[in-house]
Amino acid sequence: MAILKIVKYGDPVLRKKTAPVTEITDDIIQLAEDMLETMYAAPGVGLAGPQVGVSLQICVIDVVPEGKRNPIVLINPKVLSGEDKVELEEGCLSFPKIYEKVKRWNKVRVEYVDLKGNLKEVEVEGFLAKAFQHEIDHLNGKVFIDYLPDWKRKLVEKEIRRRKKGKNW
Numbered sequence: 001m002a003i004l005k006i007v008k009y010g011d012p013v014l015r016k017k018t019a020p021v022t023e024i025t026d027d028i029i030q031l032a033e034d035m036l037e038t039m040y041a042a043p044g045v046g047l048a049g050p051q052v053g054v055s056l057q058i059c060v061i062d063v064v065p066e067g068k069r070n071p072i073v074l075i076n077p078k079v080l081s082g083e084d085k086v087e088l089e090e091g092c093l094s095f096p097k098i099y100e101k102v103k104r105w106n107k108v109r110v111e112y113v114d115l116k117g118n119l120k121e122v123e124v125e126g127f128l129a130k131a132f133q134h135e136i137d138h139l140n141g142k143v144f145i146d147y148l149p150d151w152k153r154k155l156v157e158k159e160i161r162r163r164k165k166g167k168n169w
């Protein structure tokens, strides 16, 4: 197990569309374990491949890091459908200390492959549904500030530029 370096917004890997995982190799299993360890250490509730510089369709989620651990590893995930929009504040490990309200589905049906190579289809809701959508977006080169109105996104980008200048990003 190893803690990986988390890339911050501005790194082009976060904007790249990821490639599907074609085989669950030992390297993929190791990567998933390292990503979980990195996420717990951060601490965070989700982490996607591009955020550790790996442009592959893999992400990890655990929305209850304080209590009993419930790690979920999603390989090649896809949102099949969504229901009811809800606006909630969110953050991202690639955007330290930035929190913004984002409107997403409250309930989603998601298809993915698990670490054993089984194709799964699940329906999740609430905070977990939000985490699934946020992480799957990362695999498509999309980040949460993309949902903000232009004027708000510009303010966030200005703040990030300011922090980069101060070597605080």
Ligand code: NI
Residues within 6 Å of the ligand: 091, 092, 093, 094, 134, 135, 138
């Ligand atoms: Ni994120």
